[in-house]
Amino acid sequence: MKKTIWLLSVTIVVLIALSIAFAQAKGVKRKRVSAQDYGNVVINNFSEKNNVAPVVFKHWLHRTKYTCRVCHVDIGFSMKAAETGVRCDDIKKGFYCGSCHHEDKDSFPPLEKKGFSGEIKNCDRCHSYGKNVKFENEFNKITAKFPRERFGNGIDWEKAENEGIIKLKNEIQGITIKRKPLENQKDFGIESKITGIPAIIYSHKKHTVWNGCEVCHPDIFSAKKGKTQYSMEDIFDGKFCGQCHGIVAFPNDDCQRCHTEQV
Numbered sequence: 001m002k003k004t005i006w007l008l009s010v011t012i013v014v015l016i017a018l019s020i021a022f023a024q025a026k027g028v029k030r031k032r033v034s035a036q037d038y039g040n041v042v043i044n045n046f047s048e049k050n051n052v053a054p055v056v057f058k059h060w061l062h063r064t065k066y067t068c069r070v071c072h073v074d075i076g077f078s079m080k081a082a083e084t085g086v087r088c089d090d091i092k093k094g095f096y097c098g099s100c101h102h103e104d105k106d107s108f109p110p111l112e113k114k115g116f117s118g119e120i121k122n123c124d125r126c127h128s129y130g131k132n133v134k135f136e137n138e139f140n141k142i143t144a145k146f147p148r149e150r151f152g153n154g155i156d157w158e159k160a161e162n163e164g165i166i167k168l169k170n171e172i173q174g175i176t177i178k179r180k181p182l183e184n185q186k187d188f189g190i191e192s193k194i195t196g197i198p199a200i201i202y203s204h205k206k207h208t209v210w211n212g213c214e215v216c217h218p219d220i221f222s223a224k225k226g227k228t229q230y231s232m233e234d235i236f237d238g239k240f241c242g243q244c245h246g247i248v249a250f251p252n253d254d255c256q257r258c259h260t261e262q263v
């Protein structure tokens with residue numbers, strides 16, 4: 001028992017020292033944001049050029065309702081901020097945000113009909129950057145009963161899904177093509193290259209809940225174990241696991257959530 005505690009504290013000290021070293025080596029890449037701003041994406045390819053405020057897309061809210069796969073595979077949003085190049089006309093035609101933000105779909109359209117000739121303009125709810133907008137969905141209210149974590153949104157998303165606190169839609173009518181799901185893969189261990197650092201248990205099963213297979217294969221990882229070579233520095237740099245961890249999924253400060261295996 002004593003030995004385990006000792007090993008554990010050594011591990012923690014090593015991890016803290018290394019994380020400071022990594023932070024110094026790389027400079028602090030992403031500044032710390034508040035729990036409710038973590039994962040927000042500001043989209044401004046066309047907005048300011050056309051005299052409207054930039055769009056703020058909130059991952060925390062949308063991921064209480066949908067899997068990552070629905071948006072990043074079926075709808076086709078890029079996993080790099082501003083890369084998709086959405087136009088407001090696309091939305092009105094039912095593409096991109098308009099797959100859901102449309103009359104008779106899951107959420108509010110840019111212009112909502114009301115009564116015979118009335119209209120509600122929902123512009124500000126999306127074009128909200130730098131504005132004082134009153135939102136219908138408040139972070140503190142919606143997430144009040146979610147299980148907690150220390151970093152990122154301050155929410156244990158894995159647990160929230162597991163315990164059925166959130167129920168994720170994995171298809172959108174008229175957009176998702178039905179096909180037989182691929183067989184789930186075994187979980188596996190990833191050894192770290194430095195001795196004394198706990199190995200990682202990588203769970204295919206848990207990742208597939210959110211990502212299906214296609215978010216990761218073949219773009220981020222080869223589907224052959226050991227083929228993709230990367231280091232912790234790559235991850236901090238936003239590559240491989242870092243394509244999601246540190247941006248939308250729990251951040252890389254949380255060393256022990258990945259480096260779980262006992263030394």
Ligand code: HEC
Nearest residue numbers: 043044045046047050055086087088097101110122123126
């Ligand atoms: C569901 C979210 C949403 C709503 C509601 C919305 N927009 Fe947009 N709009 C976007 C996104 C996303 C873009 C692309 C932003 C960018 O790249 O700058 C955009 C772009 C624009 C642009 C830039 C030019 C172009 O061709 O895309 C204008 C102008 C615009 N919107 C006006 C409006 C007006 C006016 C309303 C209200 C009637 C509105 N939008 C409502 C999401 C929305």
Ligand code: HEC
Nearest residue numbers: 062066067068071077079080081082083084243244247248
């Ligand atoms: C409702 C749709 C939707 C869902 C669900 C969704 N995303 Fe996104 N995601 C977007 C949009 C829109 C963007 C911005 C794309 C653009 O600007 O071109 C984005 C961007 C990203 C980015 C890049 C952000 C940046 O700042 O560089 C990452 C990483 C990402 N998503 C990961 C995820 C993960 C992981 C999940 C699931 C936990 C997820 N997304 C769920 C719509 C979604």
Ligand code: HEC
Nearest residue numbers: 055056057066096097099100106107108125126135136137
């Ligand atoms: C897969 C479906 C889906 C997609 C795609 C999607 N949304 Fe949403 N969005 C929703 C749902 C559902 C809600 C919550 C219900 C509501 O408030 O109407 C929501 C809520 C929002 C809100 C919160 C407004 C408030 O008052 O709280 C904003 C802002 C928003 N979406 C912007 C966007 C933008 C911008 C995009 C595209 C870049 C987008 N959404 C793409 C389904 C979607």
Ligand code: HEC
Nearest residue numbers: 182183184185207211212213216221223224225226227228
């Ligand atoms: C979050 C990312 C992610 C998701 C989602 C994911 N995988 Fe993987 N997969 C990986 C990683 C990482 C590896 C190891 C790659 C390496 O070491 O080069 C891997 C390896 C594999 C391998 C090779 C296994 C071996 O023993 O050689 C197969 C096959 C595979 N995945 C299939 C799937 C299928 C099928 C799904 C969906 C049911 C899926 N993956 C979902 C990340 C993912």
Ligand code: HEC
Nearest residue numbers: 157158200203206210211215240241243244249250257258
């Ligand atoms: C496509 C996006 C994506 C990629 C790539 C990805 N993850 Fe994740 N991962 C997630 C999401 C989403 C969750 C759910 C928890 C959250 O969002 O904070 C998660 C959860 C986890 C968990 C917690 C699961 C548990 O066992 O409780 C671990 C550990 C983890 N990821 C490790 C990794 C490692 C290691 C890699 C690289 C080999 C990786 N992830 C690549 C999106 C991703």
Ligand code: HEC
Nearest residue numbers: 015018019192193194231232233241245252253254255258
């Ligand atoms: C999202 C999951 C994840 C998180 C969070 C994470 N790591 Fe890692 N780490 C990995 C993976 C995966 C590898 C193995 C890469 C390989 O060698 O294949 C790794 C490898 C390492 C290595 C071995 C050397 C190297 O560069 O490959 C060190 C040291 C390390 N991590 C330290 C840390 C520290 C310190 C933190 C916290 C600040 C941390 N890690 C957080 C996934 C993670």
